[in-house]
């Protein structure tokens with residue numbers, strides 16, 4: 102196995118990217134410092150505008166050659182520098198989407214001299230027209246009521262009606278709250294739901310996702326949960342320890358799921374004198390699907406369809 106696969110390196114991204122062979126990455130999914138002065142235990146987010154943009158151009162030029170011709174890039178930004186950085190990327194790639202992540206920030210006062218900013222701007226760029234994109238894996242199923250309302254004959258058999266609709270480019274997903282079980286000690290941790298949607302849509306199963314700015318490791322954890330591989334960099338050693346712990350617990354969850362029986366387990370033969378129905382339900386062992394359904398938010402996902410279903414529920418707007 103290549104020495105960079107499924108590794109997080111505690112080093113500067115621009116230096117570390119040299120470890121990765123050109124044309125070996127399916128997806129770059131990254132959430133770089135925003136240039137807003139956040140504290141990541143280093144000065145990486147405290148550069149002046151010109152310095153920040155010049156540095157951004159340097160890491161972009163170090164990272165893009167790593168993509169396969171079918172590869173894509175998602176980048177999280179804010180309104181402050183997305184115009185400049187989108188122009189930089191448009192000179193090198195084709196822009197496919199601007200996705201607005203509405204962080205569902207509650208209304209509580211906020212700015213008095215501007216409108217309170219409550220969204221991230223995410224760019225989706227691709228290297229060529231033959232980019233990988235699997236919409237079916239992230240479609241959002243219709244609930245029974247909506248499906249019934251669209252039962253006119255012209256809709257019957259329509260793929261979008263059967264498999265669900267395109268998630269569109271406005272994603273309303275709550276940011277990670279202090280009480281969220283997913284939460285770790287990182288100031289800008291992203292929700293797994295969002296990152297998993299990107300991974301499933303834009304990286305084939307078994308493919309490699311690169312995140313040069315891992316933070317708490319959300320990209321790596323999402324990749325593992327979705328059956329993809331990862332590689333990444335993070336400057337802060339404390340965050341690297343958090344990534345290790347998150348990956349270990351993701352592995353343990355995967356292990357637990359993989360140990361579940363995959364075939365439906367037959368109910369035990371029931372004596373004719375007892376109530377068949379009641380007894381069979383009580384003695385039925387859980388199937389892996391049932392276990393997945395009952396699992397907490399962070400439980401690893403075993404099959405693609407189960408994953409898609411979970412994401413659809415989590416991300417439906």
Ligand SMILES: C[S@@+](CC[C@H](N)C(=O)[O-])C[C@H]1O[C@@H](n2cnc3c(N)ncnc32)[C@H](O)[C@@H]1O
Nearest residue numbers: 113114132141145290291314316317319335336
């Ligand atoms: C916006 S955060 C990423 C958050 C991440 N998406 C998550 O969900 O936890 C950016 C991270 O990049 C790291 N970083 C900044 N400059 C870096 C560099 N030159 N090389 C590697 N990591 C860097 C910071 O320490 C910070 O943790």
